[in-house]
Each structure stands twice: as structure tokens, then as C-alpha cells.
Amino acid sequence: MDQVAHRIYWRNTLDLEPVTLSEGPCLTETIQIPFIYCRSPDLIPKPADWGNHIGTSIPNVPSILFFREAPSYAPPNSLEAFLNGGTLPIYIGFGSIVVEDNEKTTAMVLEAVRLTGLGSTDFENDNVYYIDDCPHEWLFQKVAAVVHHGGTGTTACGLRYGCPTTIIPFFGDQPFWEDMVAAAHVGPKPIPYKLLTADGLATAIRFCLSKEVVESARVIAKKLHASSGVKDAVRSFHAQLLLEQLRCDVLSDQPAHLKIDRKKLMLSVRLAYTIGTARSLIVIRHSLHELLIKNQRWDPVTGTTSVAIATYYRMSSSIANIFIKPAQIYRASIKAVSKQKTEPHSGVPVSPKPNVAASMALASASSLGRFFHHYSKGVMVDLPLAFAEGSRMLPKLLGDEVPDYGTGFAGLVIKPYTGVKNHGVLGGALGIGQGVLDFSTKVSTGEVYRASYAPLWAHEAG
Template identity: 40%
Template sequence: MKDGSRLSSPPVYRLINAQEAINSSAQATDNGRVDINLESRLCKTLSLLVAPYSETDAKPAAQAASEIPPPPPYTEAGPQSIRLNIVIQVVGSRGDVQPFVALGMELQRHGHRVRLATHDTFGNFVSASGLEFFPVGGDPAELMAYMVKNPGLVPSMKSLRAGDIQKKRKMVAEMLGGFWRSCVEPDPATQRPFVAEAIIANPPSFAHVHCAQALGVPLHLMFTMPWTSTRSFCHPLANLKASGESGISQEVANYVSYMTVEWLTWQGLGDIINDWRETLDLEPVPFSEGPSLAETLKVPFTYCWSPALIPKPNDWPAHIDVCGFFFRDTPNFTPDPELAKFLEAGPPPTYIGFGSIVIDDPEALTATLVEAVKSTGVRAIISRGWSNLGRNRVSDENIFYLGDCPHEWLFQRVSVVIHHGGAGTTACGLLNGRPTVVVPWFGDQPFWGDMIAAAGAGPSPIPQKQLNATKLAAAIRFCLTQQASAASERMAAEMRSEAGVRRAVASFHTNLPLEKMRCDVLPHLAASWSLKTNDRKMVKISKEAAQVLVAESKVKWSDLKQYESKPTHIELRRWDPITATASSLAVTGAGMVTSAADIVVKPIQAFSRSSSHAHDSRKKDSRASHRSPSPDSNNNDNIYGKPAALDLSQIAAHSDKQPPPPTNRAVVVEALRGSASGIGGFFKHWTKGMYVDMPLAVSEGLRNAPRLYGGAVYDPGAVTDWKTGGAAAGKNFAHGLVEGFGGLVTGPVQGAKRGGGALGAAKGAGVGLLNLGAKMTSGVLGLTAYTAQGLYMSARAAMHGETRRLVREARRGEGEYASMVGQAKGVVVERKGVVEAFDELLRGEGVLK
């Protein structure tokens, strides 16, 4: 994240309360979108962070189908093609999961081992496609119902009043843990060990960048809707509102909409994510860095929509691609006799379905659909979906109520498609050249409806709250025109030439740091370990090769260090010494206040839990005594050991599996521990803030200060341990001396060139003096600050090593498994060949990267 030459100009100095600023600038609506007030203080401040567009930072977008390069040719993976363990992490409905099934199948054709981690309910769907499945929890039906009213899981006021926000936050916490386990745990079905060597994810899975950081592996994001800031169009979840007096241009407003939605999302989930990061031994992500973290880290991104529908914006850099929709092969499907008979009985029908949308009143919606169909005189197929439309109705000669059926098969046999605007359903309809009506419920669905209308392949979308039989009938009539049919066919012809899945796989491979990933002994496998040779060279070794070398006594496990092919460093950007110091003080103060409160709060919580447990136990004992049979009753629960009768009420009373009630001594101990942890936390935050964070903030702020007045800024590199801390301190001090004093000479010369004459030289001299003060002071302070930060990072790593130990054991376990079964991702590892290749490397005959 530290890239001094690429950071945009800092905003005008202004301290704002983040919570109040967000609340006044944006508000979640009840249709899963965000109303953004461009005249708010936050939006105006964020607009100052939008750097001027530079052509050098972007890759020109293909504006027409003829400019889109042909898809890469499909070839079987060669012997030197790297073969990875890839986990694909997805949150959403079946429409969100299905494109990644197609992606996973294509990745398998290239020799990769692919695991798809998503909601439990999609297990059979994923497994039937030949991919490994890993359940992560979360109910997609509940999630979709919630997201109808809460964009990006950011709660609206209605949801807060309803009290369901806490339940959904728990669901997110459950899924975060599930996604981490999907990276390191064996296959649930076969128990075959698995450790991820690369991660592909859709952004709402939220765990992706943090799992990648914990493992040190590459991450690639893929999504069906725009998620990267651009000046070309607004965020699909945002409604921009302004009276014309905001002073923000439309292009800047579009860009700010992405920043605001990200801030809202982090506000709603940042604490959950940081609590979970603590379980992975990762430091919390600062509030200022959580939003737009993927953009700051320049994580590769592939968008799976047709560039013929939405070309790649010009301000997206080269590591962001638009590849086309992801389509799987048309599945083998035999329709029920009733469906086949209906399709053959007349002209192609109109399809109506809303998939995973959870509808409040499905019967009323069904009545609206039936009325519109009858008024237009068309035949129709109404998909029941998750809301079970037409649950009390039976099919007739004009309307067929459909259960589950693959869209790829069905959309070839209909004339018009009417749906909610999910990206997958939209793509399938357009690919088959079917005019489309979108009835959006929430989120990005209005966006896709607008895109279809702009292409002429359908009418303007009909928001679900405005849907009635008259409007729907008019939309159907529009879709039956020659104009709509021709536009749909043109779009289909362009999409068929795109090969989106193959392009996406090519994009994934292109963005991999392949030479850093390859094992030096077995180049077709990924390195998991590193070994320093006697001449200080580093050898990268895969799990499979390491197992062989240890078995052959060539190396010891203690010699091998965990290797990270793509380290992730999340650091706090500091614009200037004032804001840097204020931010550091705020963070330190918040930590101290929270810890001080824990001194009192935690003992109270301990006694409160004990009291509540005792009260519940008395209630249960009371109920049990009323249920106890009399001595004269005929029961089998007696001292002679006869089988006891099954008492369902007793089972129910103990089904919550609560631990035994704590003793008074245990409660006191827990209370004392809680109070002690609060005291310890108070002094920890104070010590770290005063001796590490504050000096580093001032040093970093002064280092970046020259950017305020056009000066250059040197980046001493990321601080990850005591070695890099010392190196950064030395580099910053040396550059402070050289550039500070050098600026006294070069400043006037450069000022004269830019400003002309003596006045420009005087300005340059002033800049040189400012640079000297800032850089020299930063260099001197940095000797202590960077060193202290490095020592802290090393000490923290030593005390929080459980995750690294877990990853180490998982990697060893997979290597042992591969050795035991004699295979490594489908390729036999020859022990003799591994030893010979390793010996060649040590003799210097191999090539070390």
C-alpha cells in the first residue's frame, strides 16, 4: 500500500467525525440501494481525493465488438503449466454461484484442483458439476431477503427497528470463519488435504483479502457487477442526490459513489471483520483503509459481463479486465412430460420468473402476472422460484407453472424473458437473443435493466413496487416488436464471440506472479516452503517436493520456512503530520477508553451471566419437579437398573447443551481476569501509542508532507519485522539527508524552470527549505519509529503464531498425503527425479528465481 509516487493529492486539512459524516451523506433505502447526498460534508471531502484522470494509468477500452481481441485458444495444460489448489469463495444466490461453477470447470481443464466454497444449500449443485464443495454456512434465502432492504448488508432504519441486523451480522461472522476453513481444511467428502495456493472470490464474500494475507497467496476478484471506482457510471447500488449546488461534476460524483458505498459497508461490517482477523493473528484494518482496500492493494479484478453491453471504462487500469459473461455448457436435461407437452402445444411462450427473490405476497404477484398474460394473449411459463409463485394454482393450456429447469435449456425455447435482473439470468436471456423485461427488486438489478433498455433489447425496467398488470402487458408488447427482437439478436451475436470464461481464466493466469510461485524442483507445482542454501541463495520448494526431500534426508523440516508467493501488507496511509498525529491519538485514545471500561464492564458481565444461568437453572428445576412422577406411578426409572422411559420434556430442557453452572469461585476468577485484561489493555494501548504509533505517525506524516506543495516522496518500503524496520529506518534517514540538502540546490533551479526567473527560483528555494525540514526531521524520528515498529511486528508475530502453525501443519499434511498416494495433483512425483533436480540446484546447475 505504500506507493508514494502514486498517491493522489491529499484533501484540504479538515477533521471530521466519521460516524456523523457517513450518516449525513448516505442512507440505506428499503430497496437495497443507497441514497447519496452529494452536498454532504463527507462527499465534498471525498471528491477532493479523486485524482485527475491520467491516460498513462489506464488500458484503453474496446468500444466495439470488432475491437475486442479474439479469445485465447483452448489448449490442454502442458507439462510445465503450473497446477494450483484454487479456492473460489462466493456469497449470494444460485445466480451468483452458477458463473463460478463454469469458471471452476474451465480451471480444472487447465489442471488445477478447484474447490468452490459457498452456502451449504448449493452443495449438490456444485458437486454435480465435478467440483469440490466446501460449505461455509449462511442461508442465501435469508441473505437475499435481507439484502432486498439493506445494500451490501448495510442496515436501513427499518431493519434496525425490526431487530434482525444482529442475526445477519452473526451470519456474516459464521461465513467468514467458513471461508477461512475452506482455505486450509481437508475436503469434507473425501478428507483429502487441501491448502489454498490461490484465491478467487466475489467481493461480497468479504473474507478474500484477509485469507490471502494470512496465507501469503495471490487473490483475484471476479464479479457480475461494477465494484471498482470509475468516472464512467455511478455505483450500481447508489442513487445520487443533489440540488445542483454541490459543485461536484457528474464524473467525480460517479467516482465518489463507489467510495461512499464502500465506507457504508465497512461501517456496518468492519468490527466483525476485525474481530475475525484477530482469530487469524492479523492486526485490525484501520477504518480509513478498510473501504476500497482491494483497490488500494491493486488486487486483480475480472468482471464477467459482456464488453458489448458495458465496455471497460477508460479509467480502469490494466489489472482490471472485462471478459464477458460466464456460461457453463448447456446441461443435459430431459423435461417433464407436462412441460414438453406445453412447449409443443403452441408458439414459444413468454418466460416469467424471479428466481431467488423472496416476495412478501406471492399470491398477489401471481394474480398480477396472470392478468398481464391474459390481456396480451400470449402463452406463458411462470417459474415458481423461492417464493413459490402460483402455489395454489394449476397449469392450463396458456399458463404453465414451472419448478426447477436450467435456463440454458429453457431460454432456447421461449420468445421473451421477464425476470428480476440478476446478472446471470440477464446474460442467459441475451445470449439466446431473447428480448427482456427487468422487474428489479434491489441492488444492481435496476442497473442491468437500464443497460438492457439502452441496448434496445427491452423496455425500461419496471421497479417491483410500481409493477401492475397494465405496465407489464405494455412491456410484453414492446418485447414482441421486430425492433426489440433485432436488437436482442445483435447482442447475442456479439456475446457468442466473447468466450467469457476462457478470457477470465487467461486473465487469472496473466495476473499470477508465476515465477515467484513456481517450485524450483518441480516447476509445475506451487512453492510452499523456502530454503536458504550455504551460499545464501533461496530455493523455493513445493509441498510434494519437500516431503520427498525430507524422506530422503536431504533437508530437515526445521530448515524449511513458510513461503509466501504474494505477501499482503495493509498499512495506514498518512497524508501529513497533523492528520497523522490526530488519527494516531484518536486510535490510541479509543483503545485506552475501551480497555478502561472493560475493567468494570467485564466483571459485571461475569456476575450477570452467572446470575442469569442460576435463574434459568431454577426455572428448569422447577419444571422438572412438576414433571416428576409420583412414587406410586408405574415408571421404569428405578434403582434396579431397568431401562428408563424416554422423557421428551427432559430432553427438551437440556437440548440447549449449556455448560454446568459456574461455581462462585469460578465467577470471581472470571471477573478478576476480565478486570486484569482491561488494565493490561489500557497500558498496552498507551505504551504502543506513545512509543510506536505516535512517533511513526509523525515520521510518516513528515515524510509525506512534501507532496502537499509538489515535492517528491520516497517510500522506504513495508515494515514487517525487525529486519525490514531497521532497513526502512536507514533508508529513510539516508534519503532524508540526500534529498533534503540536495533540494536546497535543485529546488531553485527547478523553480526557475517552472515559474520563470527570480520569482520561480525563490519559490523553489522555499520548497527546498520546507523539504529539508520535513525530510530531515522524518529521517531522524524514523530511526526510532521504524525500528520500534519493526520490533513490535516481530514480537507480535512471535506471540501470535497459531495461524502460521496451523498453515504449516496443513501444508505438511498435504505433502504427506501426496507422498502416500503417490500423486501430486494428478501427476506422479518421482522421488529420484526430485532428488536429482534438488542436487543440481545446490550445485548451481539449476536456475534459481
């Protein structure tokens, strides 16, 4: 909650309007901010419906995977002897996941290992090693397969070293990673922990040790070793910078800060100053990324209702602050005086007593001013705009769009005619309704737009 309050305060200090809850979750997609998924394209190809801003702008590099290098690790002698004692073992562990019944889970895992038929008859004493903290980057190079909870880092590490992988997902993105592992044929289908049995785990282990799965894991590991996540990340970052729009058009080794008004010539500060001393120029600041976050309305009813509720809330808060803010200032002054009395010999010079009454009056007047601000903006700007934008969206609900006045008028004739031609009398009736809807929501609301945009421009300019 402290972080949320800080963000709201930060936007207020910059005189920025709050981002609505309906727009905030989709903001990255709406304004298409470039970002990269730290996933290997060899494991997860870029989906066809992802835009150019998702992944990277580099062809065939939709995502990037980073690995950390194997840390230096000195294993205990017993672990080293176990790993070198015969065939490669299988790693089974759930990381930091805390299971409900540890003893029951351990017994089930041991039974699954026994059912696989791996190792000697006395498998629990000869073929099971209980390991403490050990880096996966070191250990996974020395095992035949891995069974784990499906954490992102653990999954990536196992695949990097060619380990067929069985994932027992608990929560979060763990089921997703197991689906990706199964799709790449380097592991079985997911087995949720609540459905885990000894027979199911034994079957999954046998699947991981099959020749086809081992070969698939080896191919994935070879591709991952050939990739360079850091280099691809740098290339993608540079590709998203739009360097041609960042450079000065004359001095290409300097960044562009200004541009000549009514022309597309972009200049560095040094060049603009040099030219400006010899000739009077009108220059404006060069802004590469100007973002306008618009609240998309679904229809006129929900649009105007949400604006009315928001306006009422802001007005009510302002009225309450007419009394709350002065009270807070008064209490703060009382606490300050009490603190000074309890620390008479602190040695710190006491500043002059502020005019508490003036501060209280100023806070009350400021809240009153904000009340009238919210009232005028809500009635003259927000409500008309919400109604107009919501009305403009109505034809889209029917799969249609009216781009201008002429189309709105023409719809009164074309829609009924098309409806009769395609679907008879019923289609004609529906066409009349759709034509009237187009006319009323586009032609009439256009005037509402015209009337409400002047106050909006005045508000933004102020």
C-alpha cells in the first residue's frame, strides 16, 4: 500500500492525472511499450499473434535467455563418490517449496524409484543420496534426468545441461513451464503435486530416460549453448532506440535536442545555439516519445456512469479535506510544541512558531478550490467526452464502424437496403435499427465532441 500511495503522490507532484484501473493493466499493450521475454525461442517460439513490440525487433530472435555461470563448488567426498559410483543418477527435489507431509512425500518418492527398477535391491541404502545445498549449475551436469517443482531458473538450468525434465507443479507459472517442456518432448505431461502417486512418478521417470526424450534434451541443450543472451539483448535494445530520430541531422555524432518549427530538421543544442546567434530561429524541444493515455469507453451508459462516480468521489474528498486538512495541520503543530517542551535542553535552536491559523486557512481554501475544479471538469469536460466516446463505440459492438458524417447519413439508406437484400424483411428491420444507431451515435455525438473539446483544451493548457 505504501508503494501505491507513493505512486499516486508522485503523479500528483508532476500534475499528471491518475491512470484509471480499466487502462492500467493493459497499458503496456495499449501504447505498445517494447519489452523482451527472457525465454529461449528454441523452447518457446514467438506466437503469431504477438506484435513487433513483444519480444525483440531482431528477426528470428523473439526472446532472450540468460544463464549464470557455474559457481565454484567443492562437493563433499561422499557426494563425489556417489556421483562417480556407476550410472548417472536422477535428481529429485522441490527447491524451497514446503510440502504438507514431508515424510509421506519422501516415502512416495522412494517407492517411485524402487518401481523404476533402477539400482540394486537395497536401493535406499546404496542408490539414494540426500543432498544439502548444492548449486544446480554444478549438479545438473552430472545427472541423467531431473524431477523438480518447475521454477523458471531450475527449468532453464536443467535444459541447458541436457537433462530430461519431469515437473511437479505447485502454483504460479510452474504448470506453464511443464507444458512447454512437454511440448518440446523433453519431459512428460505435468503431474500436479496433489495428484502425484508413486506409480505416476515412476512412469514419468521411465519416460525421461527413453532414448527419444534423451535425444530431444540433448538437441535443446546444444541450441541453448549456441545462443548468446547478452549479445541478443544489447542488439535488441539498440534496435528499439530509433537512432535515426535521436541523432542531429547535421552533426551525426551528437544527440538531437531541438528541432526547427514547421520543419523536420533536428538539431543538437550546440548547433542550434551556433545558428541561432547568426539568425533568428523558432525552435521547439524534440520529444521522441509523447504518450497520451486515453480512457477507452465501452458504451455511453457505463462511460458516463463511471465518470459520474469518479467525479462525485473527487468532489466529496475535496469537501472532506476542507475540514480534514486544517485539523491535520493543527494536530501536527500541537505535536511539534509538545516535542519541544519535552526536549528543552536538546541544544537545537528552535525555529520561529509558524502561523498555524494561516496554514489552516490556506489548506481549507485549497481544498475548496479543488472542489470547484473537479466539479467544472467533470460537468463540462469528462461527462460529455465519456458520453461521446461511448456512443462512438456502439457501432463496433455490432461489428461496424462509422468513420465520418457522410457514412452516418448514408447508413440510414444503405443498411436497410443491404439487410433486405441479404436477409429479407427481418434483415431490413435490423438494417433500419443499425442505420439509426449509426446516425445517432456518430452524427449527433460529433457535435458533443465539438462542444466538449474546447473546455478540454482549456483545461490541459491551464
